[in-house]
Amino acid sequence: MILYHKVRAVERVFRQLEKEVATFQQATNLSCLSGCGKCCRKPDIFATPLEFLPLAYHLFKANEAQAWYDKLKEETDGLCPAFAPFLKPGAGGFCNAYGNRGLICRIFGFSAVLDKLGNPRLATCRTIKEEKPLEVTRATEHIRSGGAVPLTRDYYFQLLAIDEKLAGRHLPIREAIREALEAVLAYYAYRRPRKTI
Numbered sequence: 516m517i518l519y520h521k522v523r524a525v526e527r528v529f530r531q532l533e534k535e536v537a538t539f540q541q542a543t544n545l546s547c548l549s550g551c552g553k554c555c556r557k558p559d560i561f562a563t564p565l566e567f568l569p570l571a572y573h574l575f576k577a578n579e580a581q582a583w584y585d586k587l588k589e590e591t592d593g594l595c596p597a598f599a600p601f602l603k604p605g606a607g608g609f610c611n612a613y614g615n616r617g618l619i620c621r622i623f624g625f626s627a628v629l630d631k632l633g634n635p636r637l638a639t640c641r642t643i644k645e646e647k648p649l650e651v652t653r654a655t656e657h658i659r660s661g662g663a664v665p666l667t668r669d670y671y672f673q674l675l676a677i678d679e680k681l682a683g684r685h686l687p688i689r690e691a692i693r694e695a696l697e698a699v700l701a702y703y704a705y706r707r708p709r710k711t712i
């Protein structure tokens with residue numbers, strides 16, 4: 516599969532996830548706290564390079580890929596490079612790459628993982644658990660009674676089917692984005708990108 520088709524395939528997975536998350540949220544009222552962004556502040560977010568291939572591709576089309584790549588190579592640790600905190604400390608955060616954020620950013624908080632017996636269990640953040648206990652109880656019941664919920668495992672399997680190499684390793688988010696940029700920059704080093712974005 517050529518790189519452009521991989522980007523589109525990942526975007527299709529994201530669109531499907533968006534619908535599943537919306538259905539789950541409608542059924543349970545589970546949602547983020549307004550202006551929170553705490554999960555983006557975590558220094559230990561892990562992701563696969565493939566889930567950031569659309570971001571890398573769109574940065575490349577905007578002539579920003581090399582600058583992002585150089586910066587990520589210079590600074591190996593720190594927060595996600597797309598995270599742009601509010602000026603007021605503690606007020607939350609913004610994502611500078613919201614439309615092209617990764618799978619982990621889309622699924623975190625509103626999905627289920629399988630327990631040892633293979634039963635789906637709600638996987639959400641501490642903030643939601645503490646601030647929205649009623650919605651968490653409703654979501655837990657919804658899942659227990661067989662209601663629809665995005666399964667994290669299924670989405671990572673879908674990414675693996677698109678590109679085993681780029682989706683086969685979970686790396687610190689900065690490394691994952693750097694590898695995605697590396698893949699796009701290497702691919703287009705001797706090729707012209709498509710005109711369509």
Ligand code: SF4
Nearest residue numbers: 547551552554624640
């Ligand atoms: S998932 Fe949790 S920590 Fe992240 S923005 Fe939503 S409420 Fe905040």
Ligand code: SF4
Nearest residue numbers: 555595597598610620
């Ligand atoms: S890409 Fe955006 S949503 Fe994902 S961790 Fe970075 S700042 Fe947060």
